[in-house]
Structure formats: C-alpha cells, structure tokens
Amino acid sequence: METVVFAVLNGVIYGLLLFMLSSGLTLIFSMMGVLNFAHASFYMLGAYFAYTLMEGSNFWIALFIAPVLVGLAGMVVERYGLRKVHARGHVAELLFTFGLAYLIDEVVKIFWGRTAVNYKVPELLDFPLFTLYGAQYPAYRIFILLVAILMLVALWYLLRRTRAGLIIQAALTHPHMVGHLGHNVPMIFMMVFGAGCALAGLAGVIGGNYFITDPAMAVQMGPIVFVVVVVGGLGSLEGAFIAAMIIGLLQTSAVSINASLADIFGFLGLAGTSEVGGITIASMAPMLPFLLLVVVLMVRPTGLMGDREV
Amino acid sequence: MTDMTTTYVDLAPSRAEKFRQRVLPMILFALALAVIPLFGPSRSTLTLLNHMGINIVFALSFNMLLGRAGMLSFGHAVYLGLGGYFCVHVMNWIAADTGIWGAVPIFTMPAFGFGAGALAGAVIGWPSCRRAGTPFAMISLGVAELVAAAGFMFDSLFGGEMGISADRMGGPEFLGLSLGPLNEVYWYIAFWTFVGVVGTYAFTRTPLGKLSEATRDNPERVEFVGYNPQRVRYLVFIFAGAFAGMAGGMSAVQDEIFTPENLSLVPSGAILIAAYVGGIRYFTGPIMGAIVMTYMGSNLSDYTAGWLLYLGLMFVGVVMFVPDGIAGVVYGTWDVLRSGRLNEVAAGWAIRLLGLALMAVSTITLVEVAFRWSDGYGEVFEPFGLELAHGSPLTWVVIVLPFVIGALLLRRVARSESEVTS
Structure with a gap:
C-alpha cells in the first residue's frame, strides 16, 4: 500500500511535468506540423536560466522571468530560423530543430560547464510537508503539483474561453481563412511557438531542481516527450495529457518494483539465474516508454486520442 | 491533325x-x-x-x-x-x-x-x-x-x-x-x-x-x-x-x-x-x-x-x-566553370566568399573566446599574436564588426541575385 501511494503521487507529479513539456510540443505540432526536436533543450534552458537568476535574485523571480526568457528565445528561433526553413517542408524543419538541439547543448556546456550545477530547491519550500506511512513527503513536490495544475487550468482557460484562444485554434486548422479575416497569422505562429517554449521553460524551472540540472537533461527528456506526444496522438492535447500520466505512472511504479522477470514468468519455466529471468522490472523502467510507443503504433497508429494516423 | x-x-x-x-x-x-x-x-x-x-x-x-x-x-x-x-x-x-x-x-x-x-x-x-x-x-x-x-x-x-x-x-x-x-x-x-x-x-x-x-x-x-x-x-x-x-x-x-x-x-x-x-x-x-x-x-x-x-x-x-550541401556547391561551381559563365558570377562569388569569411572570423573568435572563458584556466585566445581576452574591447570589435559587415555583404548579394532571377 505504502509503495503504491508513493508511486502514484510521484507518478502524477512526473506525469504533470511531462505534460507541461508535451503540451507545448503538441501545440507547436498542430500549428506547424513539425515536431520541435529542440523542445527538451528549451526545458533545459529554463532550468539553467532559473539557476542563474536565482544567484542574483530569488526563486520566485526566477519562476516568472526564466520561462519568459525561454519564450523569447523560442520566438527568435521561430522568426529567424524556422520560418526560413518552413518553405522547404517538414523534413527540413525537423532537421533544423535537430541541429538547434545540438547547438543549445553545446552553448549550455560553454556557459554553465559540463557537470551538473547546484540548482537547489528554494529554502522556503525545503521542508517535509506531511508524513505518510512513517516517510516524510517533501513540500516541493506538492509545489510542483500545484504549479502544474495551475498551468493546466490556465492553458485550458486560455485556449477554450478567451478570444485569443479562439483565434489560435482557428489558426491551427484554417490559417488562410484567419489571415483573410485580418489577423497576422505568422505573428500568431511566433507567439504560439514562444508560448510552447515558455511552457517547456517553466517545466525546466520547477523540474530542474527536482531532478538534476546538467547538460544531459535535454537528451534524457527529449525522446520521452516525443513518446508522450506520439502515443497521445499527434496534435491532441487531451491525448498528450493521458499519455503523460500513463508514462509518468508507468515509469515511477516500475522503478519501485523489485520483482524480476523470473518472478513473474516463473510458471513458464523462466529461471531467475538465466539472463532474461534476472532482469528486474526496475531496470526495465527506462525502456518502458519506448516499448509503449512501439506497441501503440502497431496496435493503434493514430495514437490514443489522435485523429490523424501516425 | x-x-x-x-x-x-x-x-x-x-x-x-x-x-x-x-x-x-x-x-x-x-x-x-x-x-x-x-x-x-x-x-x-x-x-x-x-x-x-x-x-x-x-x-x-x-x-x-x-x-x-x-x-x-x-x-x-x-x-x-x-x-x-x-x-x-x-x-x-x-x-x-x-x-x-x-x-x-x-x-x-x-x-x-x-x-x-x-x-x-x-x-x-x-x-x-x-x-x-x-x-x-x-x-x-x-x-x-x-x-x-x-x-x-x-x-x-x-x-x-x-x-x-x-x-x-x-x-x-x-x-x-x-x-x-x-x-x-x-x-x-x-x-x-x-x-x-x-x-x-x-x-x-x-x-x-x-x-x-x-x-x-x-x-x-x-x-x-x-x-x-x-x-x-x-x-x-x-x-x-x-x-x-x-x-x-x-x-x-x-x-x-x-x-x-x-x-x-x-x-x-x-x-x-x-x-x-x-x-x-x-x-x-x-x-x-x-x-x-x-x-x-x-x-x-x-x-x-x-x-x-x-x-x-x-x-x-x-x-x-x-540545402544541397557540399555536393551541391561542388557541382554548381563545376557547372558554372564548364559553361564559361564565370565572369558573370565572379563578382557575386567574391563578395559572398568575403562575407562568409568575415562571419567565420567573427564566429570562431566568439566560440574560442567563450570556451577559454568557460574553462576558467585563465587561458587567452591568441590568434596571430593578437591577445583576445574576453573582457577586452578589441575582442568584441573582432567579434561584432566582421559579423555585421559579413551579414550585410551576404544580404546584398542575396538581394541582387533574387532581383536578377525575378
């Protein structure tokens, strides 16, 4: 019971962080039809910006300023990079963002070094919030939960209940018509790209000190975010949410299961001493998202909630 | 018919x-x-x-x-x-x-x-x-x-x-x-x-x-x-x-x-x-x-x-x-040389090469200075006897000036070429 509760709590938090990343990616995808390979790099930038801002000010200022800075960086990338490549098709765009991810990685290494930086949880939140089954639960995790939910609600409100959201939704499906109505569609695209990057940056600000802030964080997170977006169904925010939750729960609960394959498939004659039998579920955790990706694509090529086939 | x-x-x-x-x-x-x-x-x-x-x-x-x-x-x-x-x-x-x-x-x-x-x-x-x-x-x-x-x-x-x-x-x-x-x-x-x-x-x-x-x-x-x-x-x-x-x-x-x-x-x-x-x-x-x-x-x-x-x-x-890569450049150059249109495009190429070279100088300086600054060993980038510390104004002149000139040159060539084709 104890393990289950902790696995669910941590899984939900991890899932919400994943959704924060993949929501931006999904928005950008449905807008431009391109998966932004550098999306996780913006997540990393968010963490590093916050770390630097925290040295000069405090966490709360960083929490607001860092995502804005990341969003501005995203806008610059869209305006002066992606827009140029856009005319040459999706593969060129994908390659451009791939190269960009490479560049951001290297630039981060120049500015902040090759090893992890000491990006700490703010003191105000660095205390155990409650005790559960004799184990203390850090307040910062609940803070992440709150920020993520707040962002979720804000995003939903913005997209579904405001005029700006209406225009964005229209521009996603009928850019020409929206253009004819007098809206500046390239500008909308730039703003949405920036907002998506800002969301990734926010995930970096609150995730960077929860996990670890080092130059490898983009490479670790990037592929998982893609899995979330593809499994959820390309272009579907609801699907991305469900997929993020599934993967979050799957990975965190797998880590806490110590059983090996032999314990599960022992009835088939799989011995614990054999190589396959000796593999524990916990050690398979990093593979699970990709396994899920392959299975979903084989069984349901549209993803969970997507309307277009992958 | x-x-x-x-x-x-x-x-x-x-x-x-x-x-x-x-x-x-x-x-x-x-x-x-x-x-x-x-x-x-x-x-x-x-x-x-x-x-x-x-x-x-x-x-x-x-x-x-x-x-x-x-x-x-x-x-x-x-x-x-x-x-x-x-x-x-x-x-x-x-x-x-x-x-x-x-x-x-x-x-x-x-x-x-x-x-x-x-x-x-x-x-x-x-x-x-x-x-x-x-x-x-x-x-x-x-x-x-x-x-x-x-x-x-x-x-x-x-x-x-x-x-x-x-x-x-x-x-x-x-x-x-x-x-x-x-x-x-x-x-x-x-x-x-x-x-x-x-x-x-x-x-x-x-x-x-x-x-x-x-x-x-x-x-x-x-x-x-x-x-x-x-x-x-x-x-x-x-x-x-x-x-x-x-x-x-x-x-x-x-x-x-x-x-x-x-x-x-x-x-x-x-x-x-x-x-x-x-x-x-x-x-x-x-x-x-x-x-x-x-x-x-x-x-x-x-x-x-x-x-x-x-x-x-x-x-x-x-x-x-x-987008055509190295091969595109090589074959493009070869085509021009073979068809004898070299003197038509030579001026544009020269300006483009100059612009690229200037941008390269600027980028290389920036990257090298940044890497030495980031290492923190106090090493200074010294190309051709020039001492380019990351704080010195000379460094920033070497970085900014060629970049701006190079970018302007490249832009001019691109503009004049698109005028010719259109």
Missing part, C-alpha cells in the same frame, strides 16, 4: 555517355583507393582512412533512406551496430574454431554484417515503415532508444558497458591478407568500401531504387500506377539496413570492439549530419560528407574544444542556406 509523330527522339544515353557517367567514376574511385597506399600514410592516417571508408558506406546506406526514399531516420546506427555486433560474435566463433566457423575468413565479415543488418531491417522495419515523414522519424527514434537500452541489458549479447571485443587475426587468410597490420586492414576496408559504393549505386539503378524515389516525391501516384508505397519503403529499408550492417562488419574488423554506445542516438545523429552536410540529393554527397566529417571529427578535436559546436553550426547553416 492527321500525321502522328512516328519517330521518337531517343533520349536514352549513348554507350559512351553511359560509360562516362557510370563506369568511369567507379574506375577512378577504385584507382584512388589503390593509389593512396603509395604515399606511405602513417598509422594514424591509415586509421582515419579506414574510418572514412566505414562512414562512406554507412552514409550511403543512410542516404538510401533520406535522400532517395525520403525517410528520415534518427536511429540508423542500430543497423550498423547490430550488423557489427553479429560480426564481432562471428569473429569470436572463428577464433574459438567452433564447428564450421574455423574455415571462414575474417575478410568476409561485411557479408555477414550485410545479412544481419538486412535481418534487423526486416524485423524492425515491419512496424516502422507504414508512413514516411515525421511519424517514421519518431518511430525510428523510439526504436533506437529501445535497442540501445536493450543493449545495456543483455550482457551476453552486447557485453554491457564494456562491449564485446574480438581479434581480427584469427581464421584462414584470404588473398594473403592476415589483417594484422593496419595497411592490410586498409586493403580490406578499401575493397569493401568499393563494394559498398558500387552496391548502393547499382541499387539506385534498379526498379526498386527508382520506385523509392517516386515514392518520396508522390506516394499517391505510385499507388495509382499499381505499386504499394509501404512495401517499397519496407524493401528499401531492408536494403539500407543491410548496407549499414555491412559498414558494421567493416568497423568490427577495424576497431575490433563494439559497445552498446554504437547503437545509440549519438552515432545515428552523426551520420545524419554527415550525409546532410554532404548533400542528400546527390549520390556522391554522402561520400563527400562522410570524408569531411570524419576528417573534422578526428582532426578538429585536436585544435579546439568547440568542434562539436562548429559541427552544429555548420549543420544548421547547411539546413538553412545550402
């Missing part, structure tokens, strides 16, 4: 043209491969050349997917890795003399890699070749992560972090090559590089190769004509995997070790960059890209810590401004 055209203009190339365009370059390539050892290259040069050969075959196999069939794969190293792993195991069986393996010469490794790569392509390609474009790219990424993660898990197959090593000196000799010294390995690599180049070129001439290009450009029409694009992609994928596995076999003999790192996204990304920078629209593009990138990878890293950054900048630059 009565007389129909009964005579057709024969558009097929003449025998002489065929020879000049298809056979002659191959003969020249073989000659170049044969002549290189006469210069007595050093051990490090030989290693570099061997790696170039491996990467040429690898890049060509990658381009069967990206350039020809329009399938962007982020996990092509999986097939090189699996082919190579199989070869390393075979080499160990040869060394252990188990069963009939004792009679197999090490020289034939790439053939085994070819088979293993084809098998891997057939298994993995089946679920992943349904669609082209972005979805295919994402699936290839997922599969690559999956295989690389599995690589660290199954120690008896992949050897864990340490990888699996083998000895290339076992087994019977073939063509008098013991494969011990590096110059003998060179002949081995040269032979298989030639086979790989001829093989991938021959593939582009087959109906399947032609169909793959048609599928890239218009899958719907291919379907109208009566072919199944999915099936075309799948078959091309198997062949691409096979040639990648062949490169793996070459690599197994050259380096005598394979680790799960060889399966990961890093080498996959590297070959993508190499092929694209070389120019994916030309058959020779990936060859040029592989040569340039292998050379840069082994030599530039001696000069500067920032070579990966330069690589990234170069890649982004090519994607944005020179």
Whole structure:
C-alpha cells in the first residue's frame, strides 16, 4: 500500500511535468506540423536560466522571468530560423530543430560547464510537508503539483474561453481563412511557438531542481516527450495529457518494483539465474516508454486520442 | 491533325555517355583507393582512412533512406551496430574454431554484417515503415532508444558497458591478407568500401531504387500506377539496413570492439549530419560528407574544444542556406566553370566568399573566446599574436564588426541575385 501511494503521487507529479513539456510540443505540432526536436533543450534552458537568476535574485523571480526568457528565445528561433526553413517542408524543419538541439547543448556546456550545477530547491519550500506511512513527503513536490495544475487550468482557460484562444485554434486548422479575416497569422505562429517554449521553460524551472540540472537533461527528456506526444496522438492535447500520466505512472511504479522477470514468468519455466529471468522490472523502467510507443503504433497508429494516423 | 509523330527522339544515353557517367567514376574511385597506399600514410592516417571508408558506406546506406526514399531516420546506427555486433560474435566463433566457423575468413565479415543488418531491417522495419515523414522519424527514434537500452541489458549479447571485443587475426587468410597490420586492414576496408559504393549505386539503378524515389516525391501516384508505397519503403529499408550492417562488419574488423554506445542516438545523429552536410540529393554527397566529417571529427578535436559546436553550426547553416550541401556547391561551381559563365558570377562569388569569411572570423573568435572563458584556466585566445581576452574591447570589435559587415555583404548579394532571377 505504502509503495503504491508513493508511486502514484510521484507518478502524477512526473506525469504533470511531462505534460507541461508535451503540451507545448503538441501545440507547436498542430500549428506547424513539425515536431520541435529542440523542445527538451528549451526545458533545459529554463532550468539553467532559473539557476542563474536565482544567484542574483530569488526563486520566485526566477519562476516568472526564466520561462519568459525561454519564450523569447523560442520566438527568435521561430522568426529567424524556422520560418526560413518552413518553405522547404517538414523534413527540413525537423532537421533544423535537430541541429538547434545540438547547438543549445553545446552553448549550455560553454556557459554553465559540463557537470551538473547546484540548482537547489528554494529554502522556503525545503521542508517535509506531511508524513505518510512513517516517510516524510517533501513540500516541493506538492509545489510542483500545484504549479502544474495551475498551468493546466490556465492553458485550458486560455485556449477554450478567451478570444485569443479562439483565434489560435482557428489558426491551427484554417490559417488562410484567419489571415483573410485580418489577423497576422505568422505573428500568431511566433507567439504560439514562444508560448510552447515558455511552457517547456517553466517545466525546466520547477523540474530542474527536482531532478538534476546538467547538460544531459535535454537528451534524457527529449525522446520521452516525443513518446508522450506520439502515443497521445499527434496534435491532441487531451491525448498528450493521458499519455503523460500513463508514462509518468508507468515509469515511477516500475522503478519501485523489485520483482524480476523470473518472478513473474516463473510458471513458464523462466529461471531467475538465466539472463532474461534476472532482469528486474526496475531496470526495465527506462525502456518502458519506448516499448509503449512501439506497441501503440502497431496496435493503434493514430495514437490514443489522435485523429490523424501516425 | 492527321500525321502522328512516328519517330521518337531517343533520349536514352549513348554507350559512351553511359560509360562516362557510370563506369568511369567507379574506375577512378577504385584507382584512388589503390593509389593512396603509395604515399606511405602513417598509422594514424591509415586509421582515419579506414574510418572514412566505414562512414562512406554507412552514409550511403543512410542516404538510401533520406535522400532517395525520403525517410528520415534518427536511429540508423542500430543497423550498423547490430550488423557489427553479429560480426564481432562471428569473429569470436572463428577464433574459438567452433564447428564450421574455423574455415571462414575474417575478410568476409561485411557479408555477414550485410545479412544481419538486412535481418534487423526486416524485423524492425515491419512496424516502422507504414508512413514516411515525421511519424517514421519518431518511430525510428523510439526504436533506437529501445535497442540501445536493450543493449545495456543483455550482457551476453552486447557485453554491457564494456562491449564485446574480438581479434581480427584469427581464421584462414584470404588473398594473403592476415589483417594484422593496419595497411592490410586498409586493403580490406578499401575493397569493401568499393563494394559498398558500387552496391548502393547499382541499387539506385534498379526498379526498386527508382520506385523509392517516386515514392518520396508522390506516394499517391505510385499507388495509382499499381505499386504499394509501404512495401517499397519496407524493401528499401531492408536494403539500407543491410548496407549499414555491412559498414558494421567493416568497423568490427577495424576497431575490433563494439559497445552498446554504437547503437545509440549519438552515432545515428552523426551520420545524419554527415550525409546532410554532404548533400542528400546527390549520390556522391554522402561520400563527400562522410570524408569531411570524419576528417573534422578526428582532426578538429585536436585544435579546439568547440568542434562539436562548429559541427552544429555548420549543420544548421547547411539546413538553412545550402540545402544541397557540399555536393551541391561542388557541382554548381563545376557547372558554372564548364559553361564559361564565370565572369558573370565572379563578382557575386567574391563578395559572398568575403562575407562568409568575415562571419567565420567573427564566429570562431566568439566560440574560442567563450570556451577559454568557460574553462576558467585563465587561458587567452591568441590568434596571430593578437591577445583576445574576453573582457577586452578589441575582442568584441573582432567579434561584432566582421559579423555585421559579413551579414550585410551576404544580404546584398542575396538581394541582387533574387532581383536578377525575378
């Protein structure tokens, strides 16, 4: 019971962080039809910006300023990079963002070094919030939960209940018509790209000190975010949410299961001493998202909630 | 309206043209491969050349997917890795003399890699070749992560972090090559590089190769004509995997070790960059890209810590401004020289070169100064006796001024050229 509760709590938090990343990616995808390979790099930038801002000010200022800075960086990338490549098709765009991810990685290494930086949880939140089954639960995790939910609600409100959201939704499906109505569609695209990057940056600000802030964080997170977006169904925010939750729960609960394959498939004659039998579920955790990706694509090529086939 | 055209203009190339365009370059390539050892290259040069050969075959196999069939794969190293792993195991069986393996010469490794790569392509390609474009790219990424993660898990197959090593000196000799010294390995690599180049070129001439290009450009029409694009992609994928596995076999003999790192996204990304920078629209593009990138990878890293950054900048630059890559530039220049239009474009080229050089000066200064500042050893970038500390105003003049002038020059050339064409 104890393990289950902790696995669910941590899984939900991890899932919400994943959704924060993949929501931006999904928005950008449905807008431009391109998966932004550098999306996780913006997540990393968010963490590093916050770390630097925290040295000069405090966490709360960083929490607001860092995502804005990341969003501005995203806008610059869209305006002066992606827009140029856009005319040459999706593969060129994908390659451009791939190269960009490479560049951001290297630039981060120049500015902040090759090893992890000491990006700490703010003191105000660095205390155990409650005790559960004799184990203390850090307040910062609940803070992440709150920020993520707040962002979720804000995003939903913005997209579904405001005029700006209406225009964005229209521009996603009928850019020409929206253009004819007098809206500046390239500008909308730039703003949405920036907002998506800002969301990734926010995930970096609150995730960077929860996990670890080092130059490898983009490479670790990037592929998982893609899995979330593809499994959820390309272009579907609801699907991305469900997929993020599934993967979050799957990975965190797998880590806490110590059983090996032999314990599960022992009835088939799989011995614990054999190589396959000796593999524990916990050690398979990093593979699970990709396994899920392959299975979903084989069984349901549209993803969970997507309307277009992958 | 009565007389129909009964005579057709024969558009097929003449025998002489065929020879000049298809056979002659191959003969020249073989000659170049044969002549290189006469210069007595050093051990490090030989290693570099061997790696170039491996990467040429690898890049060509990658381009069967990206350039020809329009399938962007982020996990092509999986097939090189699996082919190579199989070869390393075979080499160990040869060394252990188990069963009939004792009679197999090490020289034939790439053939085994070819088979293993084809098998891997057939298994993995089946679920992943349904669609082209972005979805295919994402699936290839997922599969690559999956295989690389599995690589660290199954120690008896992949050897864990340490990888699996083998000895290339076992087994019977073939063509008098013991494969011990590096110059003998060179002949081995040269032979298989030639086979790989001829093989991938021959593939582009087959109906399947032609169909793959048609599928890239218009899958719907291919379907109208009566072919199944999915099936075309799948078959091309198997062949691409096979040639990648062949490169793996070459690599197994050259380096005598394979680790799960060889399966990961890093080498996959590297070959993508190499092929694209070389120019994916030309058959020779990936060859040029592989040569340039292998050379840069082994030599530039001696000069500067920032070579990966330069690589990234170069890649982004090519994607944005020179989509035809090195091969495009080379052939474009050659066309102009041959048609005698040099003096028309010379002025524009000169300004463009100047602009590029100025931007390069600025970028290199910025990167080098930044790297020295980031190391924190207090080292100062001193090109040509100039002392460029990160705080000195001179440094920033050297960075900003050439950049602005270069950008303005390039912009002017681009503008005047677009005026001419429009």
